[in-house]
Amino acid sequence: MNWISWVLPVLIALPLVGGVLAGIITSDRVRYTLVTLLAVLIAAGGIGVVYLSTLCDNGVWTMQAAPWMAHVGVGLELAIIAVILIVALKIKNWWIALFGVLQIAGVIGGLFIHGEHGSFELFKIDNLARIMLLVSCCVGAAILIFSIGYMHNHQKHAPEGAGSLQRFYFVFLSFLGLMIGLVVSSQLSFFSFFWEGTTLCSYALIGQDGGKARSQNAVRALLINSFGGVLLVLGVIVLKYQTGGETFNELFSKTDATIVAAVLLAIAAFTKSALFPFQSWLLGAMVAPTPVSAMLHAATMVKAGVYLVMRLMPNYQGDTRVTMVVAFAGAITFLGGALLACTQSNGKRVLAYSTISNLGLVVACAGINSPLAYAAGLAIISFHAISKGLLFLCVGRIEQEIGSRDIEDMDGLMFKMPFTSLMILIGMMSMLLPPFGMLLSKWLAIEATMRSPFLLIFMVLGSALTVYFWAKWIGRIQHTGYHPVLPKEEIPRTMKIALSLLALMVLGTGITTMLILTNVFTPMAETVFGSKGMLSETANFKYGALIIFGAVAIFGVLHYFICWHGFKREWVRKPFLCGENVTTEEVEADSEVRSYDFHSVGGKIEHSHVTNYYFLGIINEKLVTGCLNWAAWLIILVLIGNTVSYTNSKNQLAKDTAPAVKSVQKAGKSAASDLGNFADSIKKEAK
Amino acid sequence: MSKAIKKSPWVVHFNCNSCNGCDIEFLACLTPTYDVERFGVLHVGNPKHADVLVVTGSVNNRNKHVLKNVYDQMPEPKVVVAMGACPATGGIFADCYNVIGGVNKVIPVDVHVPGCPPKPEAMMDGIIEAVGILEKKRKGETVDAPVLPVKVVKGPEAPPMTPEMQAKIAAAKAAAAAKAAAAKAAAENQPEAKAE
Amino acid sequence: MESLQKIISNPWVYAALVVVLTPFAGALLTSIDRKLTARMQGRIGPSWFQPLYDVAKLFSKNPMALHRPQLIYATLHLVFMVVAVVLLALGCDLLMVLFVQAFSMICLVLGGMSVRSPYSWIGSQRKIMQMLGVEPVFLVMILALYLRNGSFLGSGLFSKAEPLLLSMPLMFLAFLCAIAIEMEKSPFDLSSSHHAHQEIVKGVTLEYSGPFLGLIEIAHFYEFAFFFGLMMAFWHTNIIIGLIVAFAGLVFMTVLDNSFARLTPNWMLRFMWTVPLSMALANLIWLWVK
Numbered sequence A: 001m002n003w004i005s006w007v008l009p010v011l012i013a014l015p016l017v018g019g020v021l022a023g024i025i026t027s028d029r030v031r032y033t034l035v036t037l038l039a040v041l042i043a044a045g046g047i048g049v050v051y052l053s054t055l056c057d058n059g060v061w062t063m064q065a066a067p068w069m070a071h072v073g074v075g076l077e078l079a080i081i082a083v084i085l086i087v088a089l090k091i092k093n094w095w096i097a098l099f100g101v102l103q104i105a106g107v108i109g110g111l112f113i114h115g116e117h118g119s120f121e122l123f124k125i126d127n128l129a130r131i132m133l134l135v136s137c138c139v140g141a142a143i144l145i146f147s148i149g150y151m152h153n154h155q156k157h158a159p160e161g162a163g164s165l166q167r168f169y170f171v172f173l174s175f176l177g178l179m180i181g182l183v184v185s186s187q188l189s190f191f192s193f194f195w196e197g198t199t200l201c202s203y204a205l206i207g208q209d210g211g212k213a214r215s216q217n218a219v220r221a222l223l224i225n226s227f228g229g230v231l232l233v234l235g236v237i238v239l240k241y242q243t244g245g246e247t248f249n250e251l252f253s254k255t256d257a258t259i260v261a262a263v264l265l266a267i268a269a270f271t272k273s274a275l276f277p278f279q280s281w282l283l284g285a286m287v288a289p290t291p292v293s294a295m296l297h298a299a300t301m302v303k304a305g306v307y308l309v310m311r312l313m314p315n316y317q318g319d320t321r322v323t324m325v326v327a328f329a330g331a332i333t334f335l336g337g338a339l340l341a342c343t344q345s346n347g348k349r350v351l352a353y354s355t356i357s358n359l360g361l362v363v364a365c366a367g368i369n370s371p372l373a374y375a376a377g378l379a380i381i382s383f384h385a386i387s388k389g390l391l392f393l394c395v396g397r398i399e400q401e402i403g404s405r406d407i408e409d410m411d412g413l414m415f416k417m418p419f420t421s422l423m424i425l426i427g428m429m430s431m432l433l434p435p436f437g438m439l440l441s442k443w444l445a446i447e448a449t450m451r452s453p454f455l456l457i458f459m460v461l462g463s464a465l466t467v468y469f470w471a472k473w474i475g476r477i478q479h480t481g482y483h484p485v486l487p488k489e490e491i492p493r494t495m496k497i498a499l500s501l502l503a504l505m506v507l508g509t510g511i512t513t514m515l516i517l518t519n520v521f522t523p524m525a526e527t528v529f530g531s532k533g534m535l536s537e538t539a540n541f542k543y544g545a546l547i548i549f550g551a552v553a554i555f556g557v558l559h560y561f562i563c564w565h566g567f568k569r570e571w572v573r574k575p576f577l578c579g580e581n582v583t584t585e586e587v588e589a590d591s592e593v594r595s596y597d598f599h600s601v602g603g604k605i606e607h608s609h610v611t612n613y614y615f616l617g618i619i620n621e622k623l624v625t626g627c628l629n630w631a632a633w634l635i636i637l638v639l640i641g642n643t644v645s646y647t648n649s650k651n652q653l654a655k656d657t658a659p660a661v662k663s664v665q666k667a668g669k670s671a672a673s674d675l676g677n678f679a680d681s682i683k684k685e686a687k
Numbered sequence B: 001m002s003k004a005i006k007k008s009p010w011v012v013h014f015n016c017n018s019c020n021g022c023d024i025e026f027l028a029c030l031t032p033t034y035d036v037e038r039f040g041v042l043h044v045g046n047p048k049h050a051d052v053l054v055v056t057g058s059v060n061n062r063n064k065h066v067l068k069n070v071y072d073q074m075p076e077p078k079v080v081v082a083m084g085a086c087p088a089t090g091g092i093f094a095d096c097y098n099v100i101g102g103v104n105k106v107i108p109v110d111v112h113v114p115g116c117p118p119k120p121e122a123m124m125d126g127i128i129e130a131v132g133i134l135e136k137k138r139k140g141e142t143v144d145a146p147v148l149p150v151k152v153v154k155g156p157e158a159p160p161m162t163p164e165m166q167a168k169i170a171a172a173k174a175a176a177a178a179k180a181a182a183a184k185a186a187a188e189n190q191p192e193a194k195a196e
Numbered sequence C: 001m002e003s004l005q006k007i008i009s010n011p012w013v014y015a016a017l018v019v020v021l022t023p024f025a026g027a028l029l030t031s032i033d034r035k036l037t038a039r040m041q042g043r044i045g046p047s048w049f050q051p052l053y054d055v056a057k058l059f060s061k062n063p064m065a066l067h068r069p070q071l072i073y074a075t076l077h078l079v080f081m082v083v084a085v086v087l088l089a090l091g092c093d094l095l096m097v098l099f100v101q102a103f104s105m106i107c108l109v110l111g112g113m114s115v116r117s118p119y120s121w122i123g124s125q126r127k128i129m130q131m132l133g134v135e136p137v138f139l140v141m142i143l144a145l146y147l148r149n150g151s152f153l154g155s156g157l158f159s160k161a162e163p164l165l166l167s168m169p170l171m172f173l174a175f176l177c178a179i180a181i182e183m184e185k186s187p188f189d190l191s192s193s194h195h196a197h198q199e200i201v202k203g204v205t206l207e208y209s210g211p212f213l214g215l216i217e218i219a220h221f222y223e224f225a226f227f228f229g230l231m232m233a234f235w236h237t238n239i240i241i242g243l244i245v246a247f248a249g250l251v252f253m254t255v256l257d258n259s260f261a262r263l264t265p266n267w268m269l270r271f272m273w274t275v276p277l278s279m280a281l282a283n284l285i286w287l288w289v290k
Helices: A003-024 A028-054 A068-091 A094-112 A127-156 A165-184 A188-206 A212-243 A248-253 A255-272 A280-287 A290-299 A302-316 A320-342 A347-368 A371-402 A418-432 A437-451 A453-477 A493-511 A513-529 A541-564 A584-589 A621-686 B002-007 B021-028 B064-072 B120-138 B163-195 C002-009 C011-040 C050-060 C068-089 C094-113 C118-149 C154-159 C169-182 C211-235 C239-259 C265-289
Strands: A061-065 A120-125 B010-015 B042-044 B052-056 B079-083 B099-101 B111-113
Touching: A003 A028, A003 A061, A003 A120, A003 A165, A028 A120, A028 A127, A028 A165, A068 A094, A068 A120, A068 A188, A068 A212, A094 A212, A120 A127, A120 A165, A127 A165, A127 A290, A127 A302, A127 A371, A127 A493, A127 A513, A165 A188, A165 A290, A165 A302, A188 A212, A188 A255, A188 A280, A188 A290, A212 A248, A212 A255, A212 A280, A248 A255, A248 A302, A255 A302, A255 A320, A255 A621, A280 A290, A280 A347, A290 A302, A290 A347, A290 A371, A302 A320, A302 A347, A302 A371, A320 A347, A320 A453, A320 A621, A347 A371, A347 A437, A347 A453, A371 A418, A371 A437, A371 A493, A371 A513, A418 A437, A418 A453, A418 A493, A437 A453, A437 A513, A437 C094, A437 C118, A453 C094, A453 C118, A453 C265, A493 A513, A541 C068, B002 B120, B002 C050, B010 B021, B010 B064, B021 B052, B021 B120, B052 B064, B052 B120, B079 B120, B111 B120, C002 C011, C011 C050, C011 C068, C011 C211, C011 C239, C050 C211, C068 C094, C068 C211, C094 C118, C094 C211, C118 C154, C118 C169, C118 C265, C169 C211, C169 C239, C169 C265, C211 C239
Parallel strands: B010 B042, B010 B052, B052 B079, B079 B111
Antiparallel strands: A061 A120
């Protein structure tokens, strides 16, 4: 399979080079063609690489690199940190500068630690990387296509001081390329380079439209992620010091020694994935143009964090004391995100909190560290990416059309923008409807959480809250009166294609969820954990899925013919407003009067409007965030302290008990052989 | 089906312009003494769920469209029961400047229950009567609107009294007086009976 | 006799039987409930077949609606409720059964939200608040069942000889509160009261009428039977005692319904997330320690 060693570097280089090209080209038309072409190529390339890599032995493809490539990696890493440092100096933010200096010092310091100088593993594609590749390439490509129509409109009404389209596409495309590089690299210098690269790109994209608030949020994103970067570099140094190598393989081969490094990397991943207490940057990132938000939430950036946790955790199955704390950090985010999402009326913020919540769930799954939980984590990453990509793009489209992202303003959208509303409804239904992936993976996650009843409380409350905020939003969008015919929605072609593509992906994965779970994610988890048959019970559910589909299909057809097709105009009545409804003549006379308005005192015509319930005056977002942040910091401190004391005690224990263990083993062996002899003699006698 | 519709009349009650006398009597039907639920009658607050519309009070200019809307929002087949004197003719409010008259000026009425207020028994009887009409309507049979025995009289346009009418009124007054006397006598007799 | 048993044990025949017979069981339970309420108030009450008459009457009425999407949700509400009952009867994964049942409720909520009626909208808002209160208790109950049976399957319920109620008494109490909410009993009948005079009229089901209300009523029968079955499962070793336990639960709810006034949604949520949820969790931890 030499093909793939060419295709993969090309796949990484494609968006990077394409980004540079898009940055140079001045003609909008040519740039759009280029972006479309790139989107198609990236999607095709991603699927191609995934397919080719499955053909390798054991399904794992690796690429070895010559020793000098390690220096290239370090060079790249230093270069990108230097860029961040320059940015920090330019915006005069001394904290970021400090983190930059620390990182550079760390990387240079790492050079003095003697490691093995041989050829090393540069790229590696295994199951997890394949899932991430598919997510990044397919969802990323759809977002790219959408961005053409969106940015075209956006640029017309862009605020003053906004960056140009050249700048946008240069960063946007590079972002995708760096993410693809991130999920396949095995060598930690390269990994850090891609990691810092995505940080830098997100900074540039959040500040795309200029202005004080935006640049503040961009700086916050850079600050928090630089802090994560410092932890990452620190983790790599610890690893290098303890094992001498600097690829993921070394990390996993001697898990006893490397748990400290792994925990440092995991906390770095928390910053990237915007878990509590680092969530503020992701919420601030909502000021960016919508394709950026979609890219951050669905295809890149935050997925990088959970990817790292998912990669690390299964290798520390013996260290439940540490991994369980990680699971708690995830679970508190799951609950906190869902709780705060219930209090928001800003659509994009609801989506952001829901993303944070789901990322927390993935981290919790990774921390639980059982095959079932791992399969659930993989499923959530992929299903969430598709649904969330679709949702963000829809909200972006709605915002451009109605000029607001408030959920209350989306009232009756179904008959203003039928196509987009249908898409967003598909997206939201896929977050909570039974045969769809998100619900099934949440189901797996809850079943897997049985390992700890305390974790369970978070899971149970979080999952109840999730339903609450989605149901409210769906209700608001489809809240309409009677319209005999749907109006036709004017929508740019690229947006229509991108939304349809994502909706098809959602529906396709939704219908085949059970197959995907049992045939893709379960074997993957089993490979990672080396155990079999963990889904014997859940596999039983195939049957149940069949019943659900069967019943919905039968009743759906019946309903279509009786209620939908047979629907008559005469059936329609006005809503019950205690009989004070306006008359048809009044509606016809004044275009402002709606059929659902009513007469109040003195025959005045009033409009009835009820908003959703947001726990106003009960849950204070700031206060709750503060409490959650405090709890989350506490968990992180416990995580660090626990790891350090645990490693010490473990080392000590290993030293102290080594002779004893040996003698016990000896005794055991002799006893076993004695027993064997005894059994043999009995057998002989019996004969 | 026709048995079902007879066994389950759901009633919505609309107070047009009533003095609340009829309403209180109607609610008394739900109490243990009368227990209208044993006929399957359910008191619902919503015309969309109802089969029978019970109207009390006369119709005025402010509530005529409300009554019409409530009636329109009931699914077919449906019947209207006018409880008491007011929804029949306007009752004692007939001469008010704002009162239009009986309910049948706005919506078709199927059953009139006389009285001011009618007794709960009479109300229940009216609903059972209405249920029969409901079943006829379901079968598609035409139902004639009931003819009121009393001529509706209203304010300034009231026609001059004819001698026949005067005689009728006199007769009615005499009858009422006789009835009152009889009742008085009965009331006086009763304590005596008790004393014995 | 043996061949009959064989036919019934075929899962398809069994599922079909469950689908056909459950609404009748639910109707019977509903009329028991109504009769009991009437007797408690010193009335005779409606006939035993009253719920069936009501539904038959609703289907004989002319259809009336606000718009098309509203009707989809009525159908979905019924479909998912039927599926939940069938899955439960076939002994499938209980957590999945719960999710399906919850989605059926969400369909009702969405149907109430899809129309331009303020009463219906407020009813829906309260209904999701109710779900928010109920879901954690149900989830914890199913997880406790897992701890006890070592299986999430409904069929795993019968693996132990000891009745559930003995090891999960607190859970049963919490479960009763949750059912009272789901069945719209006072003091929790916030979203759609059975009584005519309340501030949001009929809440979520306000805008449904005629045959579509009939669909919701049938779904309600399924729901009643579903919860009654779950209550019976608390004494699965003996069907008579199981019936007694479930009937006691029913009486408890009727008494509750008749002796309490309605309270606010916020109070309901606070109550559910404190008292019944902690009872359920205490029971869970109890099982965990055991």
